[in-house]
Amino acid sequence: MTEQNLPTRVGVLGGGRMGAGIAHAFLIKGADVVVVEQNDDAATAARGRVESGVAKSLERGLPDGDYLDKLTVSTDYAAFGDRELVVEAVPEIWELKVASLRAVEEHLGADAVLASNTSSMSVSALAGELERPAQFLGLHFFNPVPASTLIEVVIGEQTAEAHVEAARGWTEALGKTPVVVNDAPGFASSRLGVAIALEAMRMVEEGVASAEDIDNAMVLGYKHPTGPLKTTDIVGLDVRLGIAEYLESKLGPRFAPPQILRDKVAAGELGRKSGKGFFDWS
Incomplete structure (x- = not known):
């Protein structure tokens, strides 16, 4: 049985770290989950990520249950046909997002809700590429999804109010807190988080202090659970670069990526x- 207010049948497009985490979060609350990937190898890897995540939750005290019996991994978009909610979790590339969302929408029932896990792209602009914009909104999950207590619910210009209220209920049923924001570049979380991280990078670049000391200043002085540079390492420097470039294009030069970020991404x-970013993870 699913938690009250949680969709019974959920789909996730993309089984990378975020998509697998989203699938994991719904599975352990009792939902039937379909993950769709681009090919058989990616589907196998996605299943492995979800299974590993659920196993770790069981080790940490999740009550025993046949959670994985409700997981299906497929390469066929038609598997979304009976879903009540589908969350898109593909990389932050505009053309890929649009093509993926359109492909999902073609297979959804009339009452199904389609959501994007985008961390920065305009939900209204994405909705404008779809046939049913009123059925579309943003559900911005945070990494690691099962442990995170926040979901940013992003309202597009045409999103139906009933779906916003439903999204609040889904978030709470997952044991998380909804933060509802109107569509704007970077929403609330990415815009603020990236702004702090970019300034921290500039401070490293200018020799103000080490990455470790800058992070410690925020952790010890402002009670941030993780410093901005370590958070950047966890999110991925390439992901942060893409978000910064998008925000720069929409909000101006205050979001221009520092050269140190470009250099690190270019160096892998x-x-x-x-294994390495602003810190050594090896």
Whole structure:
């Protein structure tokens, strides 16, 4: 049985770290979840990520249950046909987002809600590429999804109010807190988080202090659970660069990526996933 207010049948497009985390979060609350990936190899990897995540939750005290019995991983968009909610979680590339959302929408029932996990792109602009913009909104999950207590619910210009209220209920049923924002570049979380991180990078670049000391200043002085540079490593420097470039195009030069960020991405220093970013993760 699913938690009250939670959709019974959920779809996730993309089974990378975020998509797998989203699937995990819904599975352990009792939802039936379909993950769709681009090919068989990606689908196998996605299943492995979800299974590993659920196993870790069980080790940490999640009550025993047949959670994975409700997981289906497919390469066929038609698997979304009976879903009440589908969350898109593909990389932050405009053309890819639009093509993916359109492909999902073609297979959805008339009452299904389609959401994007975008961390910065305009929900209204994405909705403008769809046939049913009133059925579309942003659900910005945070990494790691199962442990995070926040979901940013982003309202597009045409999003139906009933779906906004439903999204609040879904968020709470997942054991998380909804923050509802109107569509704007970077929403609330990415805009503020990236602004702090970019300034921290400039401080490293200018030799103001080490990455460790800058992070400690924010953790110890402002009670941030993780410093802005370590957070950047966890998110991925390439992801932060893409968001910064998008925000610069929409909001101006205050979001211009520092050269140190461009250099690290060019060198393959992407943070935790590559073993090195502003910190050594090896």
